[in-house]
Amino acid sequence: MSGPMEARPNGAERGDAAPRGGRPALLSVAGIHSHYGKSHILHGVTLEVGRGEVVGLLGRNGVGKSTTLKAVAGLVHPSAGEVVFEGRPISRLAPHQVARLGIGYVPEDRRIFPLLTVLENLRTGLDRGGVGKAKKAELLDKVFTYFPILAERRKQPGGTLSGGEQQMLAIARAMTLEPKIILLDEPTEGLMPRMVSQILQIVGALRDEGVAVLLVEQNVPLTLDASRRIYFIEKGEVRHHAMASDLHVDDPVIHQYLGV
């Protein structure tokens, strides 16, 4: 295992391929380790996301991509290292406090509330202190504009929606928090191609609105399209880092970290 002080190939050190030209990052993950029982899952993950930036996280199954997102969301507390959001360390905070700071989380299996209606699902994020009626209506409107299908099904229980619709709902729900960053865990998994391109559009729309996205995916073309920078994770560590524009689908790097 390479230690934190050793140089890694292809410039994964801090500062290289610098995203924001000197401005402090919105989100900074510094050398986090995590354990689950006796398993050591994350071995010192370090990455950054700038304001309004879409950053991709690629890697095979089980390398710790989801765990990294969970650590950012506060659902997993790192045993070492720190997560810094807007200059503030957040790893000790409870998940609901992290969410209220402006970090939205869309988990791998969507996990919408099955017995709540679509509208009630959205309300779990809308009904926050300090959000007036007008603002809530505005947010709801926005969400329904992005996802008209949800407006149609607003009275239906979440559990009766199709997979793709649930994915929309999960993303919409995170959006109701007015987040500064959304953590997307494999949003296109199990979706039909038509929906996949919809996801791409939504990520783009989020970026246009100034919302940063940390995107974990197995779908390489989509990730290359959507992201500005890509991190490659293997065995619980960030092994490589590049600008998406410098990569193409058949890149040997891609094969190295995602190939079978």
Next chain:
Amino acid sequence: MISRRHPVIFWSVFTVAMALLVVAPLVLPEFWRRFVTEVLIWGLLAMSSDLLIGYTGMISFGHSAFFGLGMYGAAAALLTTRPANLWVALLYGLVAAAGVAAFVAYFSTRLRDIYFAITTLIFSQIFYVIIFTSTKWTGGENGLNFDQPALAVPGLFSIEFTPEVLHWFVLAVVAGSYLLLRRITQSPFGMVLQSIRENEARTRAIGYPVERYKIVAVMLSGLFAGLAGVLYAIQNQFAAPDFVFFVVSGQTVIYNVIGGVGTLVGPIVGAAFFLLLSEAFSRLFTATYLDPIGLHGLVGMSYLVPLGVIFILMVIFMPQGLLGFAKRWLNR
């Protein structure tokens, strides 16, 4: 456990303990003599419960039913057979307890943890109500009174149960049960039980018929609990429905937790600790000589209040029990 790895240590400690317990009735005053004998009996009950809680991972609130039926079974034998025969009493008691255990096992083992705990509690109450209301058979609220049998092997000898002889008999039974249970928990069967406690799904996936193991565990546990009931009946010469009430089961669980689950000897220690503290608190809260220092207000408070608080604190801060705590402390 240390004892498993160093049989020499185990047997020396065991011998010393036994020696002390054998000598006890000869040197202690009447009250404490009875006390030690009772601690042994409750300890046996708690040990039987440990087989389920500590080794199989099933919390049962039904032990009062097994205990109670052992007691009533013995009572039935001692009231109906002439002359009163110790071994028939044992037989009746064990059969009664086994019957209840089979009944409980059948339903309860299909249910997971919490449901199992609640169902066993409800079952022990079912038996309580049946016994309480069948006044014709069980004496209802008043229970049954009967004579002590003699410690006799027909044709060989017959000894009256003096308090000392009774104590040694109880000691022999409890010690024997302990050794037997120890053998069982260390056997392949016991290993499977512990595997069920660790990870039931995996044990089932490997291919073990988990339900059957659980049923056997409940039966064994019930038998030893019934045995404790028989001993209690013989010692005190009465049987009462109060002992079937679920609070007795609860206290058994308390002994287990206080002493340390999964240690077999822990529950006995737990019972001793609890009963000693009860005695101490009872005396504290009824003594009037405390008036001058203002503790007079505590008169009349049941010992269960501070004991309950201690129990809760132990559940939160010392879940491994007294023995577990001592083990860790010794291992430093």
Next chain:
Amino acid sequence: MEELLGQILIQTINGVVTGMILALVASGLTLIFGIMDVVNFAHGELLMLGAYMGVVMLALTGSFWLALVAATLLIAIFGALMYVVTLRPLIGRDPLTTILATFGMSLVLQNYALWQFGAVSRKINEPIVGHFNLFHLDYPWYRVAVAFLSAGIIGGFWLFLKRGTWGIWIRATTQDRVMAQAMGIPVPWVLTGVFAIGAGMAAASGVLFGPFGGVDSTMGLNWILRAFIVVVVGGMGSLAGSVLAAIMISLLEAYASLWVSPSQAIIVSFVVLILTLLWRPTGLFVATPK
């Protein structure tokens, strides 16, 4: 024949009345279980404490209704404290430890009440005096009022769950605690709140039931047993299930008491429990899951 019909009608009303109180007790229990997987063995004692608070408040204010509200609020607060002190430290541990902790609490509370209030049972006087004629019998108005009140409390709570923000928070937390947190819902407070609500409901039942029998330190034991049966038969975590099961069981017991003594009538509930465990162990009124 007419006499028998009369008896049956009376027992039907009795069954519904007791059933509604039992439903109120069981609702709190099933709510707590549904949202945090905690079996609250001390629930009966919360009912008992509520009844005693009712006695005290009644003596202080002279008004039954004020006493009812005060007792409910006080015990709700006590419940919140109880949760924070004894149950919150146990989050993440083996769920069986919560059974032990709440069992310990029930012992402490029972004996504390015995010490504070003595062994003589207290009386709460009915706020509504008067009977109406039912088949040559004088049936107390109060009993009918209690049934409606309990139904009202349960109904009110159901509406609360379905409408307001807190209702959504509670339901979301029950369905997926982790995602509820990820959505910014302050789950630790929701859990405390639910426990408080459950405690309050138990306390209210205690006060409502007060005038029926006496108030003593062991009254909780009776209710907890039946409440557990109701919760298992109705389906753990199901509010509707608890209400239906409570009424069903109370009716059956009421009818049974026409032939056997009341202490034996509880055997009927046991039989229902056994049948449920044999046939539909997840609950009679819940859809059979995987």
